[in-house]
Amino acid sequence: MIAIKNLHKTYNPEKPNAFHALKGVSAEIADGELVAVIGKSGAGKSTLLHILGCIDSFEEGSFSLDGTETAQLNDKELSHLRNEKIGIVLQDFALIEEQSAIENVMVPLYFAKKKLPMAKRRELAKEALEKVGIGELAEKEVNKLSGGQKQRVAIARAIVNHPSLLLADEPTGALDTGTAEEIMALLTQLNAEGTTVVIVTHDPTVASKCRRIITISDGLILHDETSAVQ
Amino acid sequence: MYWKLGYQSFLRRLTLHILLLLQLACAVFLLNVMCAGVNGRSELYNPLKPYLTAKGVYFGKHNGYPVTEEEIRRTLTSVDEVISVREAVFRSNDIDWRIVVYDDSLAKRLSPEMEEGVWFTHAPKEEGIVNVVALQNNSDYKVGDIIEGTSMFPKEGTSGNTEMKFRITGIMKTGEYYPTFQQGGIAESVRDLYAEHTNLNPSGIPMLFSSASFLENDVVLTPGMQVLVTFHDDISKEDYDANLETLGSIGYYTTNEEMNAKCLKYINAEVKVLMPIIFCLLLVTAVGLLSSGAISTLRQLKTYGIYFICGCRWKDCIKIAMANTLIILAGSVLVAACALAISYSTGWMASASLILGWNNLLYTALLLAFTFAVSVIVPFVLLHKRTPVDILRNDD
Known part of the structure; x- marks a missing residue:
């Protein structure tokens, strides 16, 4: 499903503060895997996740998703790929605070290739909220929700288009232990239903919930281990 | 989206x-x-611009007597156009109607807003019927109505009072302006040359508007008190100055150049x-x-x-x-x-x-x-x- 080969990414190339974030990363992630990408701060985890999410580019190597070589796609095609096949969850939730939960979840539906009537969009968004366990909070403004509820809204938004790949960058980083466990349980459940989930984290507890752990250090994959975790 | x-x-x-x-x-x-x-x-x-941008004067006599085109052409040299607002009066059903008569040149340039119908120069002409525009508060009449009346001042050589027919082609909207040239020879702005239609004219006589060419064959048109005169473009300075001196001795004037600047x-x-x-x-x-x-x-x-x-x-x-x-x-x-x-x-x-x-x-x-x-x-x-x-x- 995901194939990355010799990925290189440098920030501010040809400038004095150039930073080589990825130095030739290669990996393959099959459909339905639950993968944790761990490493210290600055190791290149988020950079890798951004490239997998098609929100950042790379200057060398290749990245293909479901057989599509992303380097050959234009801006519009990449946008459609992000919209249809990839869901992204961030540490700070990345929600529009003044809007309701359901309005936040509907955002990807605005950019879908197939335009749906408003009623259908609301229906799909409501379903996604119910799937993550907060259907009753649909009309509540996001700024009135707890951290755990906000992250559930973010996950609902990420899955509303039924993507095959869900990327989560430190999804529990801003949450307390109890809430973090709930969120991890939700992500695990989504994975069990067939979605490929890749979680970037520096928390070993979170990583331990994943069957496969890729350790990144200084822009390179140090370890890539699959365990027998269920 | x-x-x-x-x-x-x-x-x-x-x-x-x-x-x-x-x-x-x-x-x-x-x-x-x-x-x-x-x-x-x-x-x-705009309707007066072609005159005001040409050499000439806006003129009225000292004694307040009417000014005729014939008089101007006889007195001055190198006269091109003499624009005046004249009047005709006729009687219909014991009511005296006053018609404000514009020279054709000016009539074609005017287009006050009509409540209904069109300005008389835009309406088709029918033999024997004079196209006129009425004021809005001549409320007894509508567009298309024909008023039959008798001219109070028929032309010499015609037999007795001339029977006439007038078709109303339009009703002027209240608030519109129409040229009257009633301001004395010294005018401060173009607005001085107009009157506003707010109600029946002060004397209470209902008013109509028409064109000189429709009427002057049959009736005597009472000349106005003031005229707008243009001279030929090639008038010499001596002739121009002489004209102004002549006019200054018999009346008041504002040159078109001054008037244009004021406008x-x-x-x-x-x-x-x-x-x-x-x-x-x-x-x-x-x-x-x-x-x-x-x-x-x-x-x-x-x-x-x-x-x-x-x-x-x-x-x-x-x-x-x-x-x-x-x-x-x-x-x-x-x-x-x-x-x-x-x-x-x-x-x-x-x-x-x-x-x-x-x-x-x-x-x-x-x-x-x-x-x-x-x-x-x-x-x-x-x-x-x-x-x-x-x-x-x-x-x-």
Whole structure:
């Protein structure tokens, strides 16, 4: 499903503060895997996740998703790929605070290739909220929700288009232990239903919930281990 | 989609956007009032412009006696045109009607607004029937009506009082202006050469308007007190000065050159008053839009980042910013249009001689185009300089 080969990414190339974030990363992630990408701060985890999410580019190597070589796609095609096949969850939730939960979840539906009537969009968004366990909070403004509820809204938004790949960058980083466990349980459940989930984290507890752990250090994959975790 | 998201952006900072909208609406309203003022004043000037831009005079005698074309041509040299407003009177059903008679040259240039029908020069002519326009408060008559009457001053050589038929081709709207040339030889502005239709003329006699060529074969037209004279372009300075000296000895005059200068000053008077106000308002609005554009875009950057990860192209976020701006512009036009409509329907525009024309649309469009361009500069620059990864990383 995901194939990355010799990925290189440098920030501010040809400038004095150039930073080589990825130095030739290669990996393959099959459909339905639950993968944790761990490493210290600055190791290149988020950079890798951004490239997998098609929100950042790379200057060398290749990245293909479901057989599509992303380097050959234009801006519009990449946008459609992000919209249809990839869901992204961030540490700070990345929600529009003044809007309701359901309005936040509907955002990807605005950019879908197939335009749906408003009623259908609301229906799909409501379903996604119910799937993550907060259907009753649909009309509540996001700024009135707890951290755990906000992250559930973010996950609902990420899955509303039924993507095959869900990327989560430190999804529990801003949450307390109890809430973090709930969120991890939700992500695990989504994975069990067939979605490929890749979680970037520096928390070993979170990583331990994943069957496969890729350790990144200084822009390179140090370890890539699959365990027998269920 | 962009409209929906732009509208959501508009609602998120509603107070600020409403303030900007009202500011811009004031600028649009004032600009249209200024244009309408120029139009209104030009409306009176334009029919007389060909005469006022030629060498000549507006003249009336000392003793207040009528001035005839024959007299002018006999007394002066190198005379091109003599434009006057004359009168005819006829009686119908024991009512005396006064007809204001314009020389054809002037009649064709006039186009006061009609409540119904058309100006008499625009109506088809029928043999034996004189086309006329009535005032709105000659309410017993309608467009198409034919008034039969007897001329009070038939031409010499005709047998007795001349029976005449007049067809009403139009009813002049209340508030319109028509030339009368009743002002004495010294006129301060073109408006002095007109009267406003507000009610029946002061003597109570119902009025009609028509063209000299329709009537002068059959009736004697009473000459007016003042005339507008033009000289040939090639009149020598000596002849011109001699003409002025002659006229000065028998009456009062204003040269067309002076009159034209006064007219242009009158037309542009409102521009001079309003332009600085509009300029300041625009400056404040532009600064407001730039600042609000900057603040709004900076606050919106995270939202644009969210849109990006959900499948929007980064450069399409500028379309959302544009949609937000267009909503403000549309709102301001709506508010200004309502204010103009209220001004029109309450009669304020007519009383202030304000006339809306095509130039109102043109200048409003230019103003809005300028405002739009200013509004999108900052979002464009900010979105160009930042990437979604920068924004998402900064928020991590």
